[in-house]
Amino acid sequence: MVLFVLIIGAVAILGSSFGGTVAVVPIQGEIGYGSSDLLGGSVANPETIKNQINEADNDGSVSAILLDINSPGGTPVASEEIMDAIKNCKKPVVAWISDTGASGAYLAATGADKIVASPSSMVGSIGVILDLTNLSELYKKIGVTKTVIKGGKYKDIGADYRNMTPEEKAMLQNMVNEHYDHFISIVAENRNLNKSYVSSIAEGQIYTGSQAKNLKLIDYVGSKEEALDITAKLGGIDGSYEIVTMTTPQSFEDILSSISSKLGYSIGKGIGSLMEEDSIQNVFY
Numbered sequence: 290m291v292l293f294v295l296i297i298g299a300v301a302i303l304g305s306s307f308g309g310t311v312a313v314v315p316i317q318g319e320i321g322y323g324s325s326d327l328l329g330g331s332v333a334n335p336e337t338i339k340n341q342i343n344e345a346d347n348d349g350s351v352s353a354i355l356l357d358i359n360s361p362g363g364t365p366v367a368s369e370e371i372m373d374a375i376k377n378c379k380k381p382v383v384a385w386i387s388d389t390g391a392s393g394a395y396l397a398a399t400g401a402d403k404i405v406a407s408p409s410s411m412v413g414s415i416g417v418i419l420d421l422t423n424l425s426e427l428y429k430k431i432g433v434t435k436t437v438i439k440g441g442k443y444k445d446i447g448a449d450y451r452n453m454t455p456e457e458k459a460m461l462q463n464m465v466n467e468h469y470d471h472f473i474s475i476v477a478e479n480r481n482l483n484k485s486y487v488s489s490i491a492e493g494q495i496y497t498g499s500q501a502k503n504l505k506l507i508d509y510v511g512s513k514e515e516a517l518d519i520t521a522k523l524g525g526i527d528g529s530y531e532i533v534t535m536t537t538p539q540s541f542e543d544i545l546s547s548i549s550s551k552l553g554y555s556i557g558k559g560i561g562s563l564m565e566e567d568s569i570q571n572v573f574y
Contacts, residue, residue, distance in 0.1 A: 309352035309526035311517055312345035313534040314338060316356055320363025320371065320393050333360055333394075335367040339374040341535040346378045351533070353524025355517055356384040356401060362392025362414065362574050365468060372475070375400035381523035385516035386410045386507070391495060393574030395506070396472060399479035402523060404507040405516040406498035412506060415476060415491035417468040417574060419461055424449040472574060480505065 318331025384398035386406035391414035435450045477484040
């Protein structure tokens with residue numbers, strides 16, 4: 290018998306009368322700094338997730354942690370922060386991928402002791418994208434003139450009011466290549482795979498959970514219930530266990546302030562694409 294318990298708030302008493310508790314930490318939506326909004330968007334904030342992981346890791350009644358992942362990815366720094374928090378856990382951590390665990394979300398999952406995915410999950414999309422837009426011709430057509438005063442030759446690199454020079458394109462490509470190589474290195478290390486092998490399967494492809502299992506990107510194919518059982522077993526729980534879902538309350542003011550955020554997601558621009566106002570900031574896993 291498994292008893293489900295829901296935690297509301299950052300602090301709660303976790304009790305276990307059946308020999309142990311599995312704490313579930315949700316990673317839902319694009320990974321980045323922000324919060325969910327009233328328009329249906331969802332952001333997996335690394336600070337919130339790290340706090341929940343640390344809370345579960347430091348609670349004596351929790352034996353193991355399950356990451357409930359449904360995310361297309363996000364920014365490199367935010368994704369790696371979550372991964373580091375996972376790797377630093379003293380207790381066993383299992384990542385379960387439901388619909389999607391792609392790009393930065395997959396990178397975060399590789400920090401877990403085991404990865405489980407539903408057979409039809411979307412897994413992988415190991416790659417990096419820098420999204421830039423040139424609107425100079427549109428500005429001409431509608432009569433918009435931009436005046437820019439800058440200090441530094443490359444200060445407006447990637448600006449939407451002009452074409453980039455070949456030199457600037459090469460600079461940005463080198464930056465993307467560096468991020469990409471770093472991404473591949475992390476996956477190879479965390480999954481105990483050869484880097485050249487990871488490179489051969491990491492060109493932005495999306496795999497089903499079953500395909501990902503065959504490619505060694507995950508450890509098991511299974512449902513959330515099966516992932517919970519694996520987590521409990523890794524935590525040394527024998528028999529029945531309790532499940533606690535970590536949540537953080539959000540004030541109405543926080544929700545209202547997030548409505549104006551410029552977050553978006555487009556599969557056409559790559560899994561994990563997160564649009565921000567400054568185009569040069571649009572580097573995503």
